Amino acid sequence: MASLPGTVDGHGHWLLIRRGITDPTDLAYYLSFGPVGTLDEDLIRVAGTRWTIEKCFQTAKTEVGLDHYQVHRYDAWYRHITPVLCAHAYLAITAAQAKNGTESDDGLIPLTLGEVRRLLAHLITTTRPFDYIHRWSRWRRRHQHRARTAHYQRRLQLHQVRLEY
Secondary structure, X not given: OOOOOOOEOOEEEEEEEEEXXXXXXXXXXXXXEEEOOOXXXXXXHHHHHHHHHHHHHHHHHHHHOOOOOOOOOHHHHHHHHHHHHHHHHHHHHHHHHHOOOOOOOOOOXXXXXXXXXXXXXXXXXXXXXXXXXXXXXXXXXHHHHHHHHHHHHHHHXXXXXXXXX
């Protein structure tokens, strides 16, 4: 494959600029590098996955202690990171399998990764019966559903008031 001007071995650079929806003057810049025939849609999709990856790392820091290490050598860091990421993967898969993508009819939010972690921790560390832990989780998720519904209704009312002006 012949190299085009400005390319390296059939790969090129692109500058992708994203404009904010609410504030068009808010710009985000992405410098991309990839094969010459890359479509604009592919560049946009890949740039958008950055937030998903950052959210995943933030969840791993919060729920399984990804950032709780104080090591100076690679092998010690590797011994910490490997089980932490395995635990995060297990919790994420368990939450995804328990979640059917929608809220249940009885007003519960779907199981989240954090809720799965709390359930497992309580099942392992407490002597309380499973029925008690299950009822506690259902109460908590029902309460979160009510709080979220009230929050969304309040935000909708605020936006309707602003639109009347």
